Amino acid sequence: MVTSVAPRVESLASSGIQTIPKEYIRPQEELTNMGNVFEEEKKDEGSQVPTIDLRDIDSEDPEVRERCREELKKAAMDWGVMHLVNHGISDDLMDRVKKAGEAFFNLPVEEKEKYANDQKTGQIQGYGSKLANNTSGQLEWEDYFFHLVYPEDKRDMSIWPKTPADYTELTSVYAKQLRGLATKILSVLSLGLGLEEGRLEEEVGGLEELLLQMKINYYPKCPQPELALGVEAHTDVSALTFILHNMVPGLQLFYKGKWITAKCVPNSIVMHIGDTIEILSNGKYKSILHRGVVNKEKVRISWAVFCEPPKEKIILKPLPETVSETEAAMFPPRTFQQHIQHKLFKKTQDLQAPAK
Template identity: 30%
Template sequence: MEKLITSCWSNFQSVPGNYIFPPESRPGNVKVPFSNSIPVIDLSEAHKGDRTNTIQKIIKAAEEFGFFQVINHGVSVNEMKEAMSVFKEIFQMPEEYKKKLCTNDPSKPCKMFTSSFNYATEKVHLWRDSLRHPCYPLEQWQHLWPENPTTYRECVGNFSNEVKELGSRIMNLISEGLGLKCGYFDNDLTGSMILSVNHYPSCPEPSLTLGMSKHSDPNLITILMQDDVSGLQVLKDGKWIAVEVLPHSFVINIGYALQIISNGKLKSVEHRVVTNSSQGRTTAAFCLAPSDDCTVEPAEAITDEHNPPIFKSFKYKDFISHYFNKYGDTVVLKSFVAPKN
């Protein structure tokens, strides 16, 4: 096991060379402004007779930004606080315990690691540690989660159910906005959900390194809970914009799989995570995705002779394998573009 950055960051007065990104990739000292334009959508309006307007806002945000934030989403504020507390606690557990969670065994679905799964071969390391495991279907995975903190399994299990239900509501609004039948995604297209808990310690030289490099997500949507420290940046029209942290909100972003199903109407947008010199940051990303053997393709209901499919049909597991080999590079989508007649 490579030493977790959480365990050794306080020993560094400068960033080690193997964490320094090339000049063209590093964030530098340029201050990235917070954007007021990334839409904030009040989901309670959909239950107050304004469903159509809510759907239109979501589709517009997904077309223009690939990102939006949701408030009044129905997930308990207390549950959000409790979950974030236990997520932070797991990175503060004793080193010997965290070592047991770090494994290269592909049969272990729950694992902690530093930087990325490609640590041994990557040229530059990310300034983060991560705990990753499946969380849906819950009964299939919960018993394999960390035993400590002792509240982890129950707290995160309850919270995962809440987030999955939120994801289903959002996908139903999106399917309606795309003109698809009711419940279009209530099947194997949302048969998986992976939780990625990330911790980014404070960094002595944040201008040189990244918590996560530029990438797009492969799944349908990612539902992100942040603590009160900012760090997420989105690429819009060739410029980086910072996403403001709104209390008790979730950030939603569109993944490649949904861009494909929408036949390119909705956009999976590149984003990254920067660090800072004064505060650590913890986030929990719930990645709602198709089951491995599920076929992903442009929805028939939104394609015809005037709007032909622009992506090939494929098994999601094949797409994921390709994605992790390329790690979010735009070549991933190009490889699955349908050939022109």
């Protein structure tokens, strides 16, 4: 067993504190649009995250099929995030996956600690909480469980939860079905760039190398939600990210200069376009800035699956077909690992920059 390196947020939250420790308080400039998330979600005016119905994605009727694919492509170019409905994964499976993840987080903290990760030694899979960034000392109001779920031969089953008993079976089936959905989405996005159907999938590693990493985010109730963030503002480094949640709002997107709270759409999967696809498409598809907010009344849980290219094997850069005399390459060539390092370095530089 790895000893815990920091108090779990769940333990803090259940200790009865009325004020949160200073390392969880975000800087003033991050606290815009941090009203009551339940009120924010109800708002109907202004921009709304698009809902894309995938029922006709493979329709026999070319016109109907094209209309569905065009909507998906438009949402990827305009927002870079969308609610997917009629995506082919059964409501029953999604509910059972969520129940299994919830059951793990309902275990006593001491039980969960048996699966603790050790970020300092590079063992990032397992149960964890955010370590303080040395520069800012900031922490996020969440605990999580992180593990690679696909391809099956790359999984480390020793760190998968043994309780509940059906966790492994359900998560495995869900990961496999998501992998099929990723192929479908990548095909449509390829065609949307005027490429061959299988091109984007090939560019992110294909069936052998594209990794699916699941992160179950557990956001306990927070006594001062207006001062904390569950996850700070970021873009996903992945190719695609698929998210389930327990229907408690908390996802906010930075769209056209404003923070917008995503509505909870029953039986949908939230999908983000990640940096990897933004780079390959030379910025035609967007990787949107987003964050997770917390609340006083309800625990929020989300299941994010990041579809990631292999760290070193592929050079990510705008595909030649997306570059022209009038459209220069917007991104320099980097491996996926170098892209992650670049983002961390840039963030550190931004934090160290003197206040203006």
